[in-house]
Amino acid sequence: MTIATVTHTYQPRGAAKQLLENRAPEILLSGPAGTGKSRACLEKLHLQALKYPGMRALIVRKTQVSLGSTALVTWREHVAKEALAHGEVRWYGGSQQEAAQYRYRNGSTITVGGMDKATKIMSSEYDVCFVQEAIELIEDDWEAITTRLRNGRLPYQQLMADTNPAQPTHWLKQRCDRGATRFLESRHEDNPIYFTDAGTMTEAGRAYIEGKLDKLTGVRYLRLRKGLWVAAEGLIYEGWDPALHLVDRFPIPDAWPRWWSVDFGYTHPFVLQNWAEDPDGRLFLYREIFHTRRLVEDHAKQILSIVTEPVPGVAQLEDEPLATAIAHGRRRWIEPPPRAVICDHDAEGRATLQKHLGMSTVPANKKVLAGLQAGQSRLKVAGDGRPRLAILRDSVVERDQQLVDDKRPACTAEEIPGYVWAVKPGGQLKEEPVKDQDDGCDALRYVVAHRDLRGRPNIRWM
Ligand SMILES: Nc1ncnc2c1ncn2[C@@H]1O[C@H](COP(=O)(O)OP(=O)(O)OP(=O)(O)O)[C@@H](O)[C@H]1O
Ligand SMILES: [Mg+2]
DSSP states (O other), X not given: OOOOOOOXXXXXXXXXXXXXXXXXXXXXXXXXXXXXXXXXXXXXXXXXXXXXXXXXXXXXXXXXXXXXXXXHHHIIIIISHHHHHTTSEEEEOOOSSSOEEEEETTSOEEEEEEGGGHHHHHTSOBSEEEETTGGXXXXXXXXXXXXXXXXOSSSSOEEEEEEOOOOTTSHHHHXXXXXXXXXXXXXXXXXXXXXXXXXXXXXXXXXXXXTTGGGOOHHHHHHHTTOOOOOOTTBSXXXXXXXXXXXXXXXXXXTSOEEEEEEOOSSSOEEEEEEXXXXXXXXXXXXXXXXXXXXXXXXXXXXXXHHEEEOTTSOOOTTOOHHHHHHTTSEEXXXXXXXXXXXXXXXXXXXXXXXXHTSOOXXXXXXXXXXXXXXXXXXXXXXXXXXXXXXXXXXXXSOOHXXXXXXXXXXXXXXXXXXXXXXXXXXXXXXXXXXXXXXXXXXXXXXXXXXXXXXXXXXXXX
């Protein structure tokens, strides 16, 4: 018999160390970007799985899709790397009924899933759970998880979570403030990649903290660099509430008209949004391209490859532009074509886009303030208890890694909480937005203006 010794090193500091030792039933590791929060939670799970045979844990995020790209990478590459290599832990991909999970040789399991696929994960009982980016959850999600924590293989149960800060009125912060959840403040100094034991910044720390985080502005700087639970000042869409305006994906009926809106950009993101309008006039953003450093023709190609397919039985011509293939009946639409493609005023961008989409476009309504006001009123909850505009989760076609690495918004929903009024030198707010990180919000305004500002007389007050 051979007994392999698997060595794994992890040295926690500060809040990460406290997390490892703490047995509070609910605990939150809060802090700016990159302090080692997720790593600490994952290390704790791995340690528990090894120490308590038969333990059941859950790693969860708001949506299945968002989980894949983040927590599991750290898990595979750092936390469970050696154990996976030695077969101590194996990956089980899941089935229709069963959620995916890591299975340990000693019988412990770590299930992974999204709250959007709750039936798969919530039918089991667990000893511990790690919620990643917990601000994305609603409090009902959180409480539902607490009811699943009763497997009894550990001397205690724990719901642990990590997050970057949000507004101070967020339910999660309030939950900590009233003592229901233990609050731990994680700092960059806790991460040995960025700070030495003696507390000096490493080269990687300078590259990340000074090179990236110090370049952030506004509320993103305060939250992601400083770790503060603050509200943005001068928010344009004050009524934006992810619990109301971010909704789970659903199949959109073919009968709902579609609208596309476009904001051109190259160093700034190019944004192309696909909207559907329900019979009551509510607008739903269900897909968007949100990407920097690509040509308009490549964006056109990408969107056409998603909304059309080759006609079965019809020969396809190699290298034929998609717009031409559609025009000649070699490709067909798999969702309704847009009634209008509403674009910002960049003449060259519009001409190029029209050519490569094979569609005409219309210029967006230029009345910025009226468009913003129309957007604000759409966010209000109507008499039927629902707002008149919503974004489906995970609508972005491909997350732009450069934006993600730079901690800049990588989709419209991430832009809105930092979309603010410009400030005059005297400190008063201007009647126009700050013209940065506004690309998704511009496209949103174009579609709203197109639907809501039609035919309104252009009255000037003298
Ligand atoms: N104690 C440690 N030893 C070695 N590497 C660490 C340690 N803590 C964190 N790291 C590494 O630092 C990087 C950032 O850590 P992590 O992803 O956990 O940060 P985070 O606080 O969750 O960031 P975010 O706020 O962006 O989600 C990862 O590559 C992680 O492996
Ligand atoms: Mg993290």
